[in-house]
Amino acid sequence: MAPPSSSSSTPTSSGSTTSVQVAVRIRPTTSQDAVSIPARFQRIVVHSTSHTSVAIDASSAAPATSGSSTAVATPTTPNAKKQVFSFDQVHSPDTTQHALFTSTALPLISRFLEGFNCTVLAYGQTSSGKTFTMTGVDLDASPSDPHNGMGIIPRAVSTIFAQARKLKEERGASWNYTIKGSFIEIYNEDLIDLLSSDDTGGLRREVQIREAKDGSIIWGGLREVTVRSNAEVMK
Numbered sequence: 018m019a020p021p022s023s024s025s026s027t028p029t030s031s032g033s034t035t036s037v038q039v040a041v042r043i044r045p046t047t048s049q050d051a052v053s054i055p056a057r058f059q060r061i062v063v064h065s066t067s068h069t070s071v072a073i074d075a076s077s078a079a080p081a082t083s084g085s086s087t088a089v090a091t092p093t094t095p096n097a098k099k100q101v102f103s104f105d106q107v108h109s110p111d112t113t114q115h116a117l118f119t120s121t122a123l124p125l126i127s128r129f130l131e132g133f134n135c136t137v138l139a140y141g142q143t144s145s146g147k148t149f150t151m152t153g154v155d156l157d158a159s160p161s162d163p164h165n166g167m168g169i170i171p172r173a174v175s176t177i178f179a180q181a182r183k184l185k186e187e188r189g190a191s192w193n194y195t196i197k198g199s200f201i202e203i204y205n206e207d208l209i210d211l212l213s214s215d216d217t218g219g220l221r222r223e224v225q226i227r228e229a230k231d232g233s234i235i236w237g238g239l240r241e242v243t244v245r246s247n248a249e250v251m252k
């Protein structure tokens with residue numbers, strides 16, 4: 018979360034401004050679901066009803082096709098009430114990786130290059146698609162290709178490098194930039210530096226997090242590595 022002095026506000030669909038935006042992505046059913054989910058639970062209960070809302074079927078009735086191995090829409094029972102929830106963005110199962118990136122993370126990149134702190138956080142139950150959404154596949158493909166499976170991280174990193182190169186071309190020899198990366202795992206209450214093992218004989222170093230007087234965040238002992246390309250970051 019960005020400290021107040023460097024946070025950046027974004028207009029919401031309701032017209033108010035907030036520094037936190039919530040986007041929901043509904044993942045499609047996969048072939049794995051057919052084997053890993055018991056047939057009686059194989060039904061779709063979450064539907065996007067607009068670009069900003071989802072409806073959850075309230076029916077607790079068993080689906081008409083109980084026993085089938087394919088997911089189906091839940092039949093509505095009489096008087097079953099759908100619950101509707103609103104978010105800043107709702108993405109249906111057919112949303113591509115490129116479209117998701119363009120509407121969620123891309124707007125943050127220009128703000129990031131202006132000096133704002135930006136965070137993209139994936140949250141969801143196991144198998145809901147966090148890794149697919151954040152990392153995806155085709156990690157060193159072109160971020161502008163709308164058809165590949167690159168997730169948010171490789172697309173964001175490629176875009177940051179491309180925009181930094183463009184700024185360099187515009188600003189000439191008097192302007193330079195360095196991009197550094199760190200990789201931290203938060204596990205229970207511990208913060209583990211995942212890039213520290215090389216110089217600590219295989220043991221990963223714990224890092225300390227504290228807040229400076231000006232509200233900025235200090236990561237004590239965190240290893241920062243200079244990176245020059247998306248391929249280097251994703252390695």
Ligand SMILES: Nc1ncnc2c1ncn2[C@@H]1O[C@H](COP(=O)(O)OP(=O)(O)OP(=O)(O)O)[C@@H](O)[C@H]1O
Nearest residue numbers: 044045047049141142143144145146147148149150
């Ligand atoms: N939008 C999508 N389109 C196609 N397949 C998807 C999509 N989202 C997720 N999947 C597939 O669903 C499965 C589970 O996704 P994923 O591994 O990303 O979940 P996760 O939230 O990271 O799970 P965990 O918390 O257990 O690590 C994977 O096989 C992934 O390829």
